[in-house]
Amino acid sequence: MTRYLGDDFLLPPLTPNNTPFFTSGSIQIQFCEDCDHAQQPPDDLCYACQGTRLAFRVMPGTGRVESAVLVHHPVHPMLVERVPYLIAIVSIDGAPGCSVTGNVMGCAPETVEIGAAVRAVFETAEDPKSGQKYLIPQWELAAD
Ligand SMILES: [Zn+2]
Numbered sequence: 001m002t003r004y005l006g007d008d009f010l011l012p013p014l015t016p017n018n019t020p021f022f023t024s025g026s027i028q029i030q031f032c033e034d035c036d037h038a039q040q041p042p043d044d045l046c047y048a049c050q051g052t053r054l055a056f057r058v059m060p061g062t063g064r065v066e067s068a069v070l071v072h073h074p075v076h077p078m079l080v081e082r083v084p085y086l087i088a089i090v091s092i093d094g095a096p097g098c099s100v101t102g103n104v105m106g107c108a109p110e111t112v113e114i115g116a117a118v119r120a121v122f123e124t125a126e127d128p129k130s131g132q133k134y135l136i137p138q139w140e141l142a143a144d
Contacts, residue, residue, distance in 0.1 A: 003123045004103040004138060005082050011127055011134055017042040020056045021100075025135040027063075027120050028056040029095040040098035061120040062142060063090040066099055070109050086112055090139055106140045117142045 003009055012022055018041065020028040030042035033055055037048035045052060068088040074080045086109035091099045104112045105121065118139040125134040 004105050022134050025122050027059040027061045030054050031057050038095040038098050059094040062093045065116045066091045068112050102138050104139045117144050
């Protein structure tokens with residue numbers, strides 16, 4: 001699969017907290033084992049109870065478009081060939097209050113509406129320096 005923003009587009013540096021999101025091939029959200037609070041992005045501390053017993057849970061991989069913007073101005077030279085492209089904030093089914101940012105692929109960007117059902121798809125990438133493999137969550141429209 002060619003990546004939505006190009007195969008050379010920058011990869012996020014991995015940390016213990018974001019590695020499940022960018023490499024697992026599933027939508028994983030961090031939950032507090034003490035109070036069941038879901039939080040995104042993951043952190044070392046529960047935002048609700050300040051507990052430290054946190055674990056990732058695999059979500060169904062579906063969600064809804066909460067907000068979207070169609071970008072027409074390439075803010076970086078490597079994006080000149082990619083405009084217009086769509087950035088969406090997707091609320092994650094199964095994780096109340098949690099949303100992630102991504103692109104909605106496989107459709108005309110102007111057809112993506114607020115509230116649209118989406119499902120996760122994963123772009124493959126490899127860091128040319130480290131050899132680290134990525135499965136980057138992206139989104140495509142799904143039936144309601
Ligand atoms: Zn908690």
